[in-house]
Amino acid sequence: MLKLGYLGPAGTHSHLAAAEWSSQAHELVPFKSIPALLEAFGSHQVARVIVPLENSLEGEVIPTIDWLMKHAGTNSAQITAELFLPVIQALMAKPGATLEQIHRAVSHPQALGQCRRSITDNHWEEEAAASTALAAKQVAEGSDLTVAAIGSSKAAEVYGLQVLEPDIGDEPNNWTRFVVLGGPAPKPSGDDKTTIFFVTNNVPGALHLALAPFSVLGINLTKIASRPIKTESWKYVFWVDADGDQNDAALNVAINRLRDAFAWQVIVAGSYPKGKQPVVQTKEA
């Protein structure tokens, strides 16, 4: 059975995403950090990985993006699937603890960021952990009733914690976009997305020139972001998600125009069927 790596340990949101995507077709293997996960993938210890790419509240997941910008499109590192998972952050503590007792919240920095209002309102101290599940594990292994972990209710189940609040997230529309790396290019579904990275020089109108063909050819872009290139100051990698498959006539032309203008710096990280986005809800104040 092919191995699917995810950001562990068991009980993380990544674990839920892996379980939802894989549906028993893969052996799920946890890794302790995103860099460790991606390194294992790069050295073929696992055949596929599911990694968080961005969160609707926190933005891009930097270790994933940096790795993709460096490695995507080469060899077997293609994005082959996309999955949106709603993130519901629960507050959990040792059995016997009460909400009033809690002084400190432990979690992954992104989860802490997603619960900023609750943390501030309750005057909790913050402590960073490598993952939400590891935070739950840490709380479970300690004896401090004043410490709570923030993570998925799955983590409470896995580590035997008591859920004090099932949903302490600031925003109702908290979802994480995961991508699967590895495997053959998927068959175009008719409703696809293509992820492209490219580098522009620092000249007037560079980004405009790069994007003009997409506009002229009527290709919808669902994402534009930039990251500095670490090796060169004041140069940027742009990340674009375009509607369509890279072999669609229009998108193919746009990508080729991009290649003409930015030769070595255009990376097509993969075309894949669009994941199903969660329905936007409103949360009562």
Next chain:
Amino acid sequence: MFVYLRGDAANEQVSRVQEEVLAAGFKKAVMNPGQEVSVVNCIGAVPHEKKLTLREYLLTLPGVTDVVIAKTPFRLTSLLSHPEEFTVPLNGIAIGGNQPLVVMAGPCSVESEEQILSAAQAVKQAGAKVLRGGAFKPRTSPHLFQGLGEEGLKLLALAREQTGLPIVTEVTTPELVGLVAKHADVLQIGARNMQNYQLLLAVGQTDRPVILKRGLAATIDEWLQAAEYVVSEGNSRVILCARGVRGFDGGYTRFTADIDAIPVVKGLTHHPVMFDPSHTAGNRELVPSIALAAVAAGADGLLIEVHPNPDEARSDGPQSLYPGQFAALMQQIKAVAAAVNRAV
């Protein structure tokens, strides 16, 4: 589809390929290990488009050197599935590839202890490496001698004991496979049983080398697909044996010698190809010419009928060689083999 890996590819690289292939929808991913090149033979109906993307992806994996998408009805026996030398091992000798030509000889039928022992000694002395002899005979007419049955098998085993020659004998029904395999070193499927699929499956479940004769009116495609039946059950030790096909010169030859089948089949499959000059000739005067032609055409072995006293033979007397004729033929075989760079 065939995935080629370096011969020294790590086990996990091979199993990764097999897992990817199965995940893509193939039913089987059969591994044929080799020195320089190993092959994962992918079997199953997968849309061509999917094969193309899988091929592109597999080429990025460590250890993979090539991926060939080929439509062939010979999924297991195709040369593509085994590009390196393939031989069938038999009691210390190997048949096929660049190995020496193997001559198998003996009477059509086992008739008596004296007859089979005398034949065995004679063919061994002349240089045969395997003793042939029929115990269960599928005859054209039910009124003809049908063979000694199990008694014949025991006599063959006795001859093996005395001469050290491994024995090949025909098996005619699935029910008899167990019994024949118990005594014989090589199982022979006769021309008339080439498409007896239950029998093919039954010999496929043994670990004995199988000589599969070409049906007397079977096409090469049908013949190789019959071989697929045997290999599909797990027995890859199949040796093909041409033996003449139905022609229209019945007055002079029993069948038309399909010498051309030898190079044709060698271009399609890695399995060894033998020739039986006795059955195609039907007349001992023609046997040497056809045998030598088969050697020149690249046959990996010959299956020749030799009887200590052909005039008294209970079957196929007219096409059986006298022991002296066989010994003389062996010398000619060696000369022709040497001319085509083949040892005997």
